[in-house]
Amino acid sequence: MSEPTNEQELDFVGAVLLKYGNDDSILDLSELDGFLTAIISGPQAIAPSQWLPALWGGQGRQPGWESEAQAQRFFDLLFKHMNDIVSTLMDYPDQFTALFTIRSTDEKEIIVAEEWCFGYMRGVELGDWTGLPPAMQIHLDTIALHGSEKNFPLLERLTLGQHQESVGVIEPAVRALHRYFLDQRRDALVARVTSVKHLPNVGRNDPCPCDSGKKFKHCCLH
Numbered sequence: 778m779s780e781p782t783n784e785q786e787l788d789f790v791g792a793v794l795l796k797y798g799n800d801d802s803i804l805d806l807s808e809l810d811g812f813l814t815a816i817i818s819g820p821q822a823i824a825p826s827q828w829l830p831a832l833w834g835g836q837g838r839q840p841g842w843e844s845e846a847q848a849q850r851f852f853d854l855l856f857k858h859m860n861d862i863v864s865t866l867m868d869y870p871d872q873f874t875a876l877f878t879i880r881s882t883d884e885k886e887i888i889v890a891e892e893w894c895f896g897y898m899r900g901v902e903l904g905d906w907t908g909l910p911p912a913m914q915i916h917l918d919t920i921a922l923h924g925s926e927k928n929f930p931l932l933e934r935l936t937l938g939q940h941q942e943s944v945g946v947i948e949p950a951v952r953a954l955h956r957y958f959l960d961q962r963r964d965a966l967v968a969r970v971t972s973v974k975h976l977p978n979v980g981r982n983d984p985c986p987c988d989s990g991k992k993f994k995h996c997c998l999h
Contacts, residue, residue, distance in 0.1 A: 782858040790858065793840070793851045801834030808896035810876035811924070813859045815900025818866065818955040820962065823903050831903060845981070866955045875948055887937070890944045894924030897951075913957050916950035923947070 782790075791806040798804040803812055812832065816823045830836045842848040865873050878889040897920050909917060922928050922943060935943065985993045 781861045782854060786854050787858070790851060790854050793847070797833070797840035799834050799838065802838065803832050803896060803899070805892060807876050807878050807892040808899075810858075810862070811893035811896030811898075812900045813896075814862055814866075814875070814951060815897040816903065817859065817863050818951065818958060819901065819904040819906060820958050821904055823900075827903055828900070831899065849981070866952070867959075870952050870956065873948060873952055875951065877944070888941060888944050890923045890947055891932075894920050894922075894947065896924075898924035913954060916953045919943070919946055919950040 787806055790809070794802070794804055794806070794809060803809050809832070812828075816828050830838070833839050840848070862873075875890070875893050877893050880887045880889055901917070906917065922931065932940065981993055983993050
């Protein structure tokens with residue numbers, strides 16, 4: 778197994794998201810981590826042609842890269858991190874951790890899950906998550922509590938202790954949803970994981986992972 782994405786690599790990805798982001802794009806690592814987690818956890822495979830444009834806020838809004846090297850490194854690390862999530866949820870689900878934001882106060886550290894959950898729900902919107910049994914819908918609602926503007930009034934009524942308690946059940950909910958859909962589509966997921974593991978090695982002259990039909994160097998790398 779390859780080494781997981783390290784802090785320096787993640788910092789680079791986060792800097793690129795912030796530099797090229799817009800009001801509709803994913804702007805930080807926490808939101809990206811949630812977004813990718815939902816994509817690989819859902820009921821059906823989501824092609825890069827769907828989720829890459831969504832990452833940047835829609836079709837035609839990809840960055841104006843300062844160099845091919847910058848774009849190549851970003852995509853390599855993006856798919857490497859996605860593969861890290863796949864490998865963890867598939868092989869070591871109990872070790873899965875979300876990239877929540879940690880804020881320090883004079884008294885304690887506070888876990889902020891909202892950006893991550895907003896990213897997760899953005900990933901959910903790209904698939905068909907309807908028809909969940911009640912036990913699984915509860916898990917999705919657990920994440921949506923922190924990932925939907927309509928739930929802000931509910932969050933505002935929580936004490937800090939209640940908020941942190943609700944954050945504590947998000948990761949178990951993610952594991953449960955992934956396990957449920959894994960059981961639903963195990964054969965399809967095997968093929969999907971194999972595809973994801975090859976994505977970080979895309980070359981300049983290979984077909985672009987966004988499925989545009991163009992070469993990588995003339996599409997997302999451009």
